Amino acid sequence: MMNEVDEKKLWFDKKLQMFLETPEDLSWARSMVIYTPSIGGKRFRPVLMLTLGEDLGVDKESLIWPAMAVEILHAASLIHDDLPAIDDDDYRRGKLSCHKVFGEGKAIVVGDILFFKAFEALVPLTREFPGLNTLFVEAALNLGYGELSDIDFESREVTLDEILKMYERKTGALLGFCLSAPGELAGLEHIEVEKLKKCGQELGIAYQIYDDVKDVVGSFEELGKTPGKDEKQGKKTIPSIIGIDEAMKMGDEIFERVMKTLGEEFSAWKTVNFLRSMRPTLKKK
Amino acid sequence: MMNEVDEKKLWFDKKLQMFLETPEDLSWARSMVIYTPSIGGKRFRPVLMLTLGEDLGVDKESLIWPAMAVEILHAASLIHDDLPAIDDDDYRRGKLSCHKVFGEGKAIVVGDILFFKAFEALVPLTREFPGLNTLFVEAALNLGYGELSDIDFESREVTLDEILKMYERKTGALLGFCLSAPGELAGLEHIEVEKLKKCGQELGIAYQIYDDVKDVVGSFEELGKTPGKDEKQGKKTIPSIIGIDEAMKMGDEIFERVMKTLGEEFSAWKTVNFLRSMRPTLKKK
Numbered sequence: 166m167m168n169e170v171d172e173k174k175l176w177f178d179k180k181l182q183m184f185l186e187t188p189e190d191l192s193w194a195r196s197m198v199i200y201t202p203s204i205g206g207k208r209f210r211p212v213l214m215l216t217l218g219e220d221l222g223v224d225k226e227s228l229i230w231p232a233m234a235v236e237i238l239h240a241a242s243l244i245h246d247d248l249p250a251i252d253d254d255d256y257r258r259g260k261l262s263c264h265k266v267f268g269e270g271k272a273i274v275v276g277d278i279l280f281f282k283a284f285e286a287l288v289p290l291t292r293e294f295p296g297l298n299t300l301f302v303e304a305a306l307n308l309g310y311g312e313l314s315d316i317d318f319e320s321r322e323v324t325l326d327e328i329l330k331m332y333e334r335k336t337g338a339l340l341g342f343c344l345s346a347p348g349e350l351a352g353l354e355h356i357e358v359e360k361l362k363k364c365g366q367e368l369g370i371a372y373q374i375y376d377d378v379k380d381v382v383g384s385f386e387e388l389g390k391t392p393g394k395d396e397k398q399g400k401k402t403i404p405s406i407i408g409i410d411e412a413m414k415m416g417d418e419i420f421e422r423v424m425k426t427l428g429e430e431f432s433a434w435k436t437v438n439f440l441r442s443m444r445p446t447l448k449k450k
Numbered sequence: 451m452m453n454e455v456d457e458k459k460l461w462f463d464k465k466l467q468m469f470l471e472t473p474e475d476l477s478w479a480r481s482m483v484i485y486t487p488s489i490g491g492k493r494f495r496p497v498l499m500l501t502l503g504e505d506l507g508v509d510k511e512s513l514i515w516p517a518m519a520v521e522i523l524h525a526a527s528l529i530h531d532d533l534p535a536i537d538d539d540d541y542r543r544g545k546l547s548c549h550k551v552f553g554e555g556k557a558i559v560v561g562d563i564l565f566f567k568a569f570e571a572l573v574p575l576t577r578e579f580p581g582l583n584t585l586f587v588e589a590a591l592n593l594g595y596g597e598l599s600d601i602d603f604e605s606r607e608v609t610l611d612e613i614l615k616m617y618e619r620k621t622g623a624l625l626g627f628c629l630s631a632p633g634e635l636a637g638l639e640h641i642e643v644e645k646l647k648k649c650g651q652e653l654g655i656a657y658q659i660y661d662d663v664k665d666v667v668g669s670f671e672e673l674g675k676t677p678g679k680d681e682k683q684g685k686k687t688i689p690s691i692i693g694i695d696e697a698m699k700m701g702d703e704i705f706e707r708v709m710k711t712l713g714e715e716f717s718a719w720k721t722v723n724f725l726r727s728m729r730p731t732l733k734k735k
Contacts, residue, residue: 187595190615194598245562250554269535270601273558277530278594280565285587295576298583302570309563310472313479316555330475 170212170439177211180229181236184286197267197275198282202240206258209443210235213436214343217361220433221351227290231346234286234301235339241279242308244272251316280305290350297349300362304342311335318401325406329370332403336376337369344368344427360430364423368440371423374416375445377402378409420444455497455724462496465514466521469571482552482560483567487525491543494728495520498721499628502646505718506636512575516631519571519586520624526564527593529557536601565590575635582634585647589627596620603686610691614655617688621661622654629653629712645715649708653725656708659701660730662687663694705729 185202187195211232218228247254247262248269255265264272283305287298311334318331344365348358381404404412424440427433470487472480496517503513532539532547533554540550549557568590572583596619603616629650633643666689689697709725712718 191595191599193602194595197598242562245558248555248558250558270533271598273530273533273535274594274598274601277527277561277565278591278598280562281587281590281594284569284583285591288584288587291576291580291583295580298576299573302566302573305566306563306570309559309566310476310479313482313556313559313563314476316559317478 170216170442173212173215174208176225177208177215177229177232177236181233184233185237185282197263197271198278200266200275201244201257201263202237202279204258204260207443208236210239210339210343213340213439214347216439217344217347217433217436218350220431220435221347221353223347223350227350228347230286230290231297231301231342231350234283235343235346237279237286238283238305238308239339241276241283242312244276244279246312248272251312294349296358297346300342300345300349300358304338307334307338307341311338315400323401325403328401328403328406332370332373333366335369336373337366339365340369340372341365357431360426364426367419368423371416371419372445374403374412374419377404378412378416379445381409455727458497458500459493461510462493462500462514462517462521466518469518470522470567482548482556483563485551485560486529486542486548487522487564489543489545492728493521495524495624495628498625498724499632501724502629502632502718502721503635505716505720506632506638508632508635512635513632515571515575516582516586516627516635519568520628520631522564522571523568523590523593524624526561526568527597529561529564531597533557536597579634581643582631585627585630585634585643589623592619592623592626596623600685608686610688613686613688613691617655617658618651620654621658622651624650625654625657626650642716645711649711652704653708656701656704657730659688659697659704662689663697663701664730666694 181202182199185195185199187198214228214232214235215225218225243257244263246252247257248264254262256262262272263275267275284301287301291298311331314327314331315335318327341362342365345358345362348361353361380402402412403415407415420440424437427440428437466487467484470480470484472483499513499517499520500510503510528542529548531537532542533549539547541547547557548560552560569586572586575582596616599612599616600620603612626647627650630643630647633646638646665687687697688700692700705725709722712725713722
């Protein structure tokens with residue numbers, strides 16, 4: 166029998182496929198636009214949003230829109246991330262990255278199109294929930310600034326705080342939206358929505374730290390991409406500054422703080438269980 | 451004495467500089483984000499919007515938001531356009547293009563950030579004019595599809611109609627927004643707003659044809675970029691299919707049709723005068 170997480174994932178995938186249609190005369194473009202969003206892996210972000218939606222009593226037919234917006238924006242940012250001029254990664258989630266299949270020029274523009282599709286996904290809710298749009302714009306901008314910081318940091322010395330702030334933007338911004346959007350749709354007070362956003366941003370920092378650790382200790386099969394790239398590229402990561410053990414400890418502390426807030430302040434127990442079940446298990450080689 | 455066009459340009463430039471601030475801890479990023487939008491040239495699109503706004507009786511303090519959105523989106527698309535993987539142009543408006551100054555990786559991400567800033571510019575009007583957001587999303591998507599078509603066409607045969615449709619998207623989509631946004635803010639009927647959008651799209655086709663012709667007959671000084679690139683890159687253009695004279699005739703016919711609609715149906719005489727005054731003069735070498 167399918168579990169709840171798989172059900173959500175399947176339902177989301179079907180909606181996403183439908184939404185990513187291209188205009189009739191551009192059927193040749195469809196395979197390009199859908200390529201990266203389709204090799205979707207776990208659909209962590211949409212499932213997270215739908216789960217929190219259940220905790221907060223939000224209809225999934227409303228939540229599908231911000232969930233698609235997040236997943237599409239995420240996919241677009243991965244396409245640009247993988248380009249030779251940025252992370253130069255030939256693989257993504259175990260498959261060839263977008264520019265390896267369609268060429269760099271098209272990959273850049275397909276990323277752009279997907280950014281716009283992400284904003285299009287929010288259009289059906291704009292009239293009723295204009296605040297959702299504001300939250301999304303903020304998240305997208307922070308994602309961009311995080312990405313730019315990441316590149317900039319490769320060529321200069323940075324402090325631990327700078328890296329943490331970069332993580333909060335690069336990974337935390339979208340997760341902040343994942344948690345704040347269901348709050349906004351549930352009609353929570355502004356201060357509560359902001360608290361949920363903060364939870365997501367912290368979660369992003371924790372995951373990014375786990376990711377750094379995985380890049381050191383993981384294999385290609387586990388990662389679906391080439392391991393050990395951070396060090397080779399001279400990326401500044403938390404483990405590179407405070408060591409793997411301290412980094413793991415920091416990640417765990419942040420993670421537990423978020424679980425406490427989600428559970429005790431929002432009674433979002435389904436979400437807590439989901440996040441615990443998806444927590445990466447990391448072992449040193 | 452400053453004329454009305456220069457006044458609008460100057461007023462717009464000042465507002466844009468203020469809007470393109472970066473978060474406090476990212477002051478180093480400001481020069482990157484502002485670089486391409488600052489070498490703004492004529493500010494044709496914003497001035498066009500402000501002029502039509504006067505014709506339709508729309509407050510310029512409202513119009514500044516969609517005007518910034520358009521100009522920023524346009525600048526972002528130019529940054530990506532100039533990249534080696536797409537048009538490979540080292541110069542833009544007579545200055546080094548973004549990637550020549552900051553490197554390719556940063557140029558890609560700065561383009562992304564500017565796309566998001568464009569959407570941010572509409573946030574102040576979202577509650578009162580949610581339809582504006584819808585028009586902008588549609589324009590951005592068409593811009594992206596036009597760009598993708600442009601790249602795709604380089605490697606295959608295309609028909610005249612395909613090129614015209616590509617121009618309607620690549621250049622016409624944003625101009626469609628330039629004319630429809632003031633209509634939307636003026637509270638015109640949906641059908642009237644759509645008619646203005648159509649005028650802008652046609653204007654885009656005309657300008658793109660003029661641009662093609664300029665690329666054949668122009669000099670670096672006139673263009674602010676390297677001429678003769680289209681042919682060298684195997685770009686399919688209207689002159690390359692029907693010849694320069696026929697292309698000019700087609701451009702002129704479309705242009706005059708738009709002038710007629712704007713004048714007779716919308717009494718947008720200031721706009722008609724402005725567009726006539728800005729019309730490119732093209733001479734064969």
